[in-house]
Amino acid sequence: MTPLDRRAFLRMGGSSLAAALLAACNSRGPSEAKGLLRWAERRNESVERALFRRSSLDTPESRVLAGPAIPSYHISRAVPVWDERTRGPWTLEVTGLVRRPLRLTLPELMRLPRVTQRVDHYCVEGWTAVTEWTGVRMSTLADAAGVLPEAKYVDFDSFDSGYHESWDRESALHRQTLVAYGREGVQLPPAYGAPARLHSPVKLGYKCTKYLTRIVFLPHRNGGYWSDRGYEWYGGV
């Protein structure tokens, strides 16, 4: 190869690199990279699972409660509200790989051991907020239902147009993972997921299903609304 060829090669290489960078602006990147990104996500999940400790607890970073400053998200057009006249009383099902499937009405849920905790809320968008939640620990519900050892995953289903997210068992049974029916001293308002919702500081907000209807213990993962649309499935904090 003559030096000229090498120079021409470098020049061409340089300009195509610059062109690729320009084309990359605001783009999703080459579609060939999808497999690589998915592989990296799986590797990250194993790192995140290795880092996970049941004993790692969130301590709220502020004394200020966010109150109504937390945006409320749902995927239905309007705020989903459980209409008792057409649907009958709301119940929460705990089912799947359990010895004693449960179907709890709201008063029954509220009679279970109650926990009030002040924790951070971590949103995938990058903001956080401190809120106080009142409800039942997921681990309490799991014990009541008698979860089988082969249940490695849990799916949290809702009446918000099919929104659901599945979790790994360890995060679901973390002691700060609650099925919450109260927020900052009042009954959970519809905007924040009434009658009951999932909340945990060990998962990003989108993993915490609102408008909860069913908790299904599974032998395999079951994706989720945002997880199926490209967001990380594990979503741990």
Added chain:
Amino acid sequence: MNRSRHHPVVRVTHWVNVLAVTLMVGSGLRIFNAYPAFARRGETFCCWLAGRTPVPRDLTFGGWLAGARNWHFAAMWLLVVNGLVYLGFVYLHGEWRDLVPRRGDARDAWEMARFYLFARKDHPRQGKHNALQKGAYFAMPLVGVVLVLTGLAIWKPVQLAPLTDFFGGYVWARYWHFLAMLTLVLLAVGHVFMVLTVDPYSLRAMITGGYSERLSPEARDARPFYHLLPRRAPATPAPVAPAPVVPEEVGSAAGGPADAAPPEAPPPVPDVIEPPEMP
């Protein structure tokens, strides 16, 4: 000059780092745009003046939040592994000696700055790099370490709570992450500017390794946009008739074969590169 200026490991990690940092900054800015502020919900943040201004979309990469996050959390491994290879190599192979600050560097950097600002006529003497370069190349990996640590702190604020607390909590760690990114970008922009306007020959040195001392900024007395071309070589010794074997001269006892060549000390060359004065 047959020894390459930069070891192949340094050259490869340099360009891999360019790719990794570009991916990280682009995707990171897209993630930032999902919430272009720092305040915790329901609170205010003291130290951010830009309000809720997002970064221009064309500076971002990833297309949407999930895409940018997937790129960010994949490219971080490229950045970290490549950075560790570089740091490990530089430490074991001795290149760190050209980069670690030494006593007198501050004064040398000041002299460099004076030279660039025309407050000093001659180029200060330097080793492989001038003192300003040394400072920049030493700072970049440090900023990189801060970026990785603050990044871990906002990735896992519960599982790595002690690290997050060390940076002052999630909100502050995210702020330091952003400021460290800005610092790195500023250093990189300054670096590229100086490469292009002072020492474009170093581009070749970072690609093929080739470099000639005759082209070094010190030899050219180069400032940004000044003396980009090498000084005219000292008049080549005319091909004289085969010189009679000159008897050894005074003090040549220590002279090796290299000393046989005519002394290369360039005569004081006038600034031939300066454009001629306008009449």
